[in-house]
Amino acid sequence: MRGFPDGESMIVAEELTKIFDDFLAVDRISLFVPSGKVMVLLGKNGAGKTTTVRMLTSILRPSSGSARVAGFDVVKQAEKVRASVGVLTEHHGLYGRMNTEEYLQFFGSLYGLSARESMQRAVPLLERFDLQVARKKRLSEFSKGMRQKLALVRALLHDPPVLLLDEPTSAMDPESARSVRDAIVQLRKQGRTVLLCTHNLAEAEELADLVAIIHGGRILIQETPEKVKEILLGAPEFEVKLARPLDAWPSGLPAGVTLRESDGDRARFYIESPAQTNPHFLRWMLEQHLEVISFQEVPRSLEQAFLELVKERESGEVYA
Amino acid sequence: MLDAVRPALIIARREVRDQFRDWRIIFPIIGLTLVFPFIMNWTAQQMLGFTREYGATIVADRLVPFLLMVVGFFPISVSLVIALESFVGEKERGSIEPLLNTPLKDWQLYLGKLLSSTVPPLVSSYLGMIVYLAGLMIRRITIPEGGMLVQIVVLTTVQAVMMVAGAVAVSLQATSVRSANLLSSFIIIPTAFLIQWEALVMFWGNQNLLWWVIVAVVILTFLLVRVGVAHFQREELLGRDIDVLKLPWIWGVFRRNFTGHARSVGDWYRQVLLRSLPRLTLPVLLSAGLALAGIWAGINLVDRFIVPTSSSTPEKFRESLMQLFGADSINQWSLARMIFFQNIRALLIGMLLGVCSFGVLGVLPLFTTMGLAGALGRAMVIKGLSLGTILSSLLPHGVLEIPAVILATAAVLQLGAVLLTPTPGQTIGEAWVAALAEWSRVMVGIVIPLLILAALVEALLTPHIALFFLQ
Ligand SMILES: Nc1ncnc2c1ncn2[C@@H]1O[C@H](COP(=O)(O)OP(=O)(O)OP(=O)(O)O)[C@@H](O)[C@H]1O
Ligand SMILES: [Mg+2]
Numbered sequence: 076m077r078g079f080p081d082g083e084s085m086i087v088a089e090e091l092t093k094i095f096d097d098f099l100a101v102d103r104i105s106l107f108v109p110s111g112k113v114m115v116l117l118g119k120n121g122a123g124k125t126t127t128v129r130m131l132t133s134i135l136r137p138s139s140g141s142a143r144v145a146g147f148d149v150v151k152q153a154e155k156v157r158a159s160v161g162v163l164t165e166h167h168g169l170y171g172r173m174n175t176e177e178y179l180q181f182f183g184s185l186y187g188l189s190a191r192e193s194m195q196r197a198v199p200l201l202e203r204f205d206l207q208v209a210r211k212k213r214l215s216e217f218s219k220g221m222r223q224k225l226a227l228v229r230a231l232l233h234d235p236p237v238l239l240l241d242e243p244t245s246a247m248d249p250e251s252a253r254s255v256r257d258a259i260v261q262l263r264k265q266g267r268t269v270l271l272c273t274h275n276l277a278e279a280e281e282l283a284d285l286v287a288i289i290h291g292g293r294i295l296i297q298e299t300p301e302k303v304k305e306i307l308l309g310a311p312e313f314e315v316k317l318a319r320p321l322d323a324w325p326s327g328l329p330a331g332v333t334l335r336e337s338d339g340d341r342a343r344f345y346i347e348s349p350a351q352t353n354p355h356f357l358r359w360m361l362e363q364h365l366e367v368i369s370f371q372e373v374p375r376s377l378e379q380a381f382l383e384l385v386k387e388r389e390s391g392e393v394y395a
Numbered sequence: 396m397l398d399a400v401r402p403a404l405i406i407a408r409r410e411v412r413d414q415f416r417d418w419r420i421i422f423p424i425i426g427l428t429l430v431f432p433f434i435m436n437w438t439a440q441q442m443l444g445f446t447r448e449y450g451a452t453i454v455a456d457r458l459v460p461f462l463l464m465v466v467g468f469f470p471i472s473v474s475l476v477i478a479l480e481s482f483v484g485e486k487e488r489g490s491i492e493p494l495l496n497t498p499l500k501d502w503q504l505y506l507g508k509l510l511s512s513t514v515p516p517l518v519s520s521y522l523g524m525i526v527y528l529a530g531l532m533i534r535r536i537t538i539p540e541g542g543m544l545v546q547i548v549v550l551t552t553v554q555a556v557m558m559v560a561g562a563v564a565v566s567l568q569a570t571s572v573r574s575a576n577l578l579s580s581f582i583i584i585p586t587a588f589l590i591q592w593e594a595l596v597m598f599w600g601n602q603n604l605l606w607w608v609i610v611a612v613v614i615l616t617f618l619l620v621r622v623g624v625a626h627f628q629r630e631e632l633l634g635r636d637i638d639v640l641k642l643p644w645i646w647g648v649f650r651r652n653f654t655g656h657a658r659s660v661g662d663w664y665r666q667v668l669l670r671s672l673p674r675l676t677l678p679v680l681l682s683a684g685l686a687l688a689g690i691w692a693g694i695n696l697v698d699r700f701i702v703p704t705s706s707s708t709p710e711k712f713r714e715s716l717m718q719l720f721g722a723d724s725i726n727q728w729s730l731a732r733m734i735f736f737q738n739i740r741a742l743l744i745g746m747l748l749g750v751c752s753f754g755v756l757g758v759l760p761l762f763t764t765m766g767l768a769g770a771l772g773r774a775m776v777i778k779g780l781s782l783g784t785i786l787s788s789l790l791p792h793g794v795l796e797i798p799a800v801i802l803a804t805a806a807v808l809q810l811g812a813v814l815l816t817p818t819p820g821q822t823i824g825e826a827w828v829a830a831l832a833e834w835s836r837v838m839v840g841i842v843i844p845l846l847i848l849a850a851l852v853e854a855l856l857t858p859h860i861a862l863f864f865l866q
Contacts, residue, residue: 093675095645096641096644096822096824096825097641097644129633132496133629134492134495134496134629134630134632134633135629135633136630153811154498154500155498157496157497157498158498161497162493162496164489164492164493166489166492167489167493168485168488168489168490168491168492168493169490170409170413172416172417172489173413181405181409182493182497184405185402185405185494185497185498185499186497186498220425227491230494
């Protein structure tokens, strides 16, 4: 495998477009996921996430545009791309008449692994996802979440440097979902690159190094989660709590700090570039002899940002 | 080579193993292998006894190999069910997508599935035939001779592949086993006819003809497999079922390809029509070759059959020709119209035949027209007419008609070829509508105008020129 220096993009899509007969499903999407990062692809049903993933795994041929995954062109080097990505598809479609071991050995052999190698790799994965008890169980007897976990084991079996996971936790109980999220964190630690489609915004928030929001086949925004929130919801908000209520806040706030509301012993501020502004602001409050008990950022969720963006989109506002 | 086939074998092995876990497949196969041959054995014996009473042993002799073919055919009919399950069922259940994500090549997947749907039924069919033959031997009935056995085994094998390849070809776009089942009647019915026809050939006892049937089935099978390989592709496998005809879309694709964004008729001729003609070079060459072959066939036909039986003297022939060309009785305009519609009808039928046969049968109008011309010319030579006379009665309109028919045939061949070749970035439906648009373009832009002219010349001009030479 080619070595990838830190920061070089393992997934690069440029102007990727897919037209089904007469329907524009994906419209000039450009994506960059650096090596060892997790990108979460967010979007409503039918936004084009699965179609994008399918183009990145060389299953669907782009109508126009190009993409490289793990350094290989998805059109010209399709087989190499497929050998270097692990894909969890939206529908897992397992073979009901096989058992877990047979199933994994079958897929292993398609990647050139012997039955023994397949099992050597599969056992730790099965243990991690709590499936080791089901090694001889027929897949038709699996529950939905178990199927999803097995599909994930299959996707990891050939040890791919790039993972494309389409809604990996959608059918899982909280515990399993947790173990999948932990697995993703660990995969990232091992330097793998992950593209993750999900409708679970808390999950996105937890895992994402980068977030891309796709709507109607277009990428609306592609940034770190913090940046996404800042862009969509404005400057971050901080709350100050004082020891005693205040009639009015002293004037002359430092540059970059705007009072949003104050109510007795509490006040909220918009602060632009907190990294630079906050130390000044703190010093200023001490100079004003304000008795500060706590000073903290008001948590904002990606969910808020996502809903905001989609609402904006749908009411016709164009996001630059 | 073996390395390239290995993934296909992995797929095949898995699917065969799966089949053997399904009693709905196992039971019929066992029944058809072990029980059915005995029934046929018994039937054969009864028939032999019955016919011997009446001295019609020949019928019974022919019946023995025919029943062998039936014994062989029943198990391979199961292959159709397995194939639809394997090719379409996997799509329906969504288990195909993980396979598509592996480094498998499309043809390896196709081959694997083709093997898994044909090998078990074929093994069962061979076993059944062995059981049947063994039964015959035990009952001391003479078994068919070696050549015939080989024919039956080859035919059974090829037909199994043909049915599977055919079922896959027609159900490429199907995403449910239900719709694939509906479509597979397009395979079952013709195959049933084929078998009946083969039975006839067998009863007729013409072994050579049976070999030709085998050659034809092999070619057809090859074409069907080619269609399958060309279109059993990742891109098309995840497509949607086309169970509703999207007429506006079809019309849109057709119009876009037909007009090609031309702004005026002149523009259309220069930018669209003439530019697309080079694509037809190969089919045109092929058609031209066929035209020559047609002439040759026509000449041959006359030499072999007409001459010895024809009793008319050269004088009489000349007279009848003069009558034909000099006939004032019919209105020449309506004659022109008749000729034109005759030609158009022939070409349309050729197109329809071509569509049903990957273009192959689309050459029939060209072939017969040229055959007729060749035969006519040859007949005239034999009757001692001069070269000038002959050319003058064939060439004036032929110069227009022949290129028109060659071009139309080439476009039909192209239409058939579309099914046999993958078209990147287009679904099979889109590629086909585009090819149909191209055919229409060639028809409207070149062939129809030429045929109109040719008909006018043939009705109004040729008779005068020919009469001039005849006198
Ligand atoms: N094979 C196909 N043929 C025609 N249209 C398709 C095909 N596959 C997807 N589409 C359409 O493309 C659009 C995008 O579909 P896609 O599956 O990529 O959405 P998604 O973002 O994954 O949605 P979800 O969140 O529901 O999984 C949808 O409108 C869908 O109907
Ligand atoms: Mg999806």
